[in-house]
Amino acid sequence: MTTLSRYTIGLLALTALASPLRAEEALKIGFITTLSTTAGYLGEDVRDGFLLAVKQGGGKLGGVAVEVVVEDDNLKPANSRQIAEKMLQREGIKLFTGLIFSNTVLAAVPAVLENGGVYVGSNGAPSQYAGAGCNKYYFQTAWQNDALHEATGALATKLGYKRAVVLAANYPAGKDAIAGFKRFFKGEIIEEIYTRLDQTDFSAEMAKVRSLKPEVVFQAHSGGQGIAFLKQYAQAGLKDEIPMVLSEPSLEQRTAAAAGAAAVGLVASTHWNTDFANPVNTAFVKAFTEAYGRGPSTYASQGFDSALLIGAALAKSGAKFDRDAFAAALAKVDVPLTRGGFRFGPNQHPIEAWYQVKAETVAEGKVELKTMGQILDARGDSFAETCKM
């Protein structure tokens, strides 16, 4: 027997052995996320929320055994694409979730959709996939990017502000934030200020804001930049002079805790908060805090909710993953989430309510967000009508 044929027989024997095993193998879920860089805590929370749901199901989502394969994209679009291709081709993964930033979504998702996969997003939701470019196999479970800031525009209008200065980092998501805010703000924008993406000192911008004397400031910096902005705004004495309205990523549970006293009194729009009183949420907040020794953020709730939705769809479409059956089941899914009411709109992005929250001191040096009422009910997004599916 030649070496070659011996190997061939060996390989055949191996595949024969492996295939019945594979049928019982857990369904792999590709979880590409951002765990390093200054934004690493976002990915960590989405991941921990998702894994909590898997753990509560005893390693199963919707009764289907799953294996979550987590990889860090380092906030680089090229990496997210490479990881997606590797997972698709070498590991045969068809179901993807976890991406945090819109630029990584735009890089990795085309590879997923072209190679027979489904993407279920739980954070970054660029308009490219919400309007004319919507796709049967692309879902967003958190929100559409612009909707975050439209809710804040509506909030500023509701609070009666007429003259606003708006600030955001000078990159696509920053410009989208300002566009979203403007769409729902009925007052006048007296100045748009763009900052550098790597900027951590905003003193020049603060001085400008002070000289412009607006009635309200809207700024859309998130993560470390957002925390620095809040601190410097308070230190410059502006917090007591000019009110500020924020969107969810700029004032979530972790930024509020890290900004401390500088955040107290600020208002923001959000689609979820720790104090939502529905039973799913109460149980989630308790379980998350017990499992990880820290309270959940909106990102954690997004991870958890996306796992609940995937689970509900898998319960219907079954253990053997079929792209069309899964997508059809997910589009019609009806399951209680931590945020309360939710359904998918025609572009498979959320239709949900937006709430007003305010940062308050709950104990010495401890700041939390309190829900103050609803801003918008059953709100979809501005791109759904151009989606033809």
Next chain:
Amino acid sequence: MQLFIEQSLNALQMSFTLFLLATGLTLIFGIMGLINLAHGSLYMVGAFVGTTVALKSGSFLLGVGGGIVGGALAGVVLELAVFRRLYAQDHLHQVLATFGIILFANEATTLLWGRAPLLVEVPGWLNGSVKLMDGLSYPVYRLAVMAVGAAVAVGLHLLVVHTRLGMLIRAGASDRAMVAALGVDVSKLYTVVFALGAGLAGLAGILAAPIQSTQIGMGEQILILTFVVVVVGGVGSIKGAFAGAVLIAFVDTLGRAYVPGLFKLVLSSTVADALGTSVASVAIYLVMAIVLIVRPEGLIPEAR
């Protein structure tokens, strides 16, 4: 006018932060010939250690001490364990190795402190603003940062000009081989210089903590700016680092403050806002290019 003064103060405060970082970097390059990309990591370590000390002890001043000591210790450990082996290597190896240390430092910090940004408040006695003139009040903390930066600049000047260690540092920056040939224990000198540079980076880190956000990766954000300062000022020169820091901070701050306004004179508002910001953010690199063309050795090069 008040606005211009306020923006100038902002620029001055930024100069001092950059100076604290750039001095260490320029000394390490000037004396050991080492390109240390991990300098930003020492800044991060200073911020994390300092914040932790401040939180545990309840005293921000102790935190500042912790930041300096934490940065310096991390610097010494790295020098003894890694950098020592790199002095004789070419710059590509140094860049690779010190880049590796950035990744290592970020991961180690994640393991020790977690990924969530830490909170350290400005101490009560430095909180709030002080009125400097009509229509201009300025945060006390930023004034304090300037005072510390100025004190360090003066202290360094005295150290370098009037002490034996300073003489060795100057000699090392001009001619390393000759210093060694004269019987100076060069390896000890290197460790001391490294501790000094790293301690200053740690100080910059903990001073920035209450203004910014203490988190993983904060060092990389400021590293590029620091390198620009070193190149503009003249590699190896403390005076150059100071001049470079002031120039870059003023160009950056005033550019951000006024360039979009200038564009608005000729363009529509939205276009001017976005375009002005983009131009303002390349301004420092433009300055660097001009300096490199006119004075390739930097503004105040170390005498050779």
